[in-house]
Amino acid sequence: MQSMTLSLAQTVEPSVEPSGTPGTHKTHVLVVDDDRAIRDLLQFALELEGYEVVTLCDGRQVVETLAQWDEPSIALMDLMMPLVDGWEACRRLAARDDLARHTVIVMSAATLPGDEYPERASTLLCKPFDLTRALDLVGQVAAGTLTAGASPATAPFATVH
Numbered sequence: 247m248q249s250m251t252l253s254l255a256q257t258v259e260p261s262v263e264p265s266g267t268p269g270t271h272k273t274h275v276l277v278v279d280d281d282r283a284i285r286d287l288l289q290f291a292l293e294l295e296g297y298e299v300v301t302l303c304d305g306r307q308v309v310e311t312l313a314q315w316d317e318p319s320i321a322l323m324d325l326m327m328p329l330v331d332g333w334e335a336c337r338r339l340a341a342r343d344d345l346a347r348h349t350v351i352v353m354s355a356a357t358l359p360g361d362e363y364p365e366r367a368s369t370l371l372c373k374p375f376d377l378t379r380a381l382d383l384v385g386q387v388a389a390g391t392l393t394a395g396a397s398p399a400t401a402p403f404a405t406v407h
Contacts, residue, residue: 273388274319276311278302278335279353280327284373288322291377292384304328305335309342318347320387322371322380325354325364336364349387368392 275297277288285301292299300311304327312321325332332352339345350366355373363370369392371380386392 272296272298274298274300274315274317275384276300276302276308276319276321276323278305278308278321278323278327278332280304280324284324284353287377288380291381295381295385297384297388305330305332305338308335309338309345312339312345312348313342315348318349320384321348321350322384323350323352325352326356333364336366339366340364349392351383351387 275288275292277285277292277299278301279285279288280303282303285303289299289301302308302311305323306329308321308323308330312319323332323335332354336350336352339348339350349368350364351369351371352363352367353371353373353375369383369387371383383392
């Protein structure tokens with residue numbers, strides 16, 4: 247089993263403005279990763295930023311969880327997980343046109359230039375990742391300002407058919 251070291255020494259300060267505007271729903275973020283340290287770190291940091299966060303340890307309940315949220319939301323999902331991996335979860339999401347309002351950011355340490363990525367994935371967050379960069383990426387998606395490949399943490403994807 248591969249282990250990843252995350253530095254918790256990095257200071258995470260909340261944004262001046264939390265996600266969402268007064269009187270509206272906060273943006274939901276679904277964090278899906280089999281590594282508990284990554285789930286906990288992202289949950290803690292995203293909640294400090296004002297996001298509503300739900301975590302899952304594999305892709306079995308991704309579709310059901312996102313289907314519960316009427317507002318557009320963001321899923322940060324690892325590709326390599328036991329049981330139902332990120333690839334299969336993205337295939338299941340792609341089969342549901344009613345869930346197209348949700349943005350999927352895939353996370354993976356096992357990526358190479360030219361790799362193909364799941365059809366439903368909009369952006370890649372390479373592991374290990376800088377927490378500030380990850381928060382910026384989520385913020386860009388929430389604000390609707392993300393352009394694929396615009397950040398060093400992202401890469402444009404090939405479409406998988």
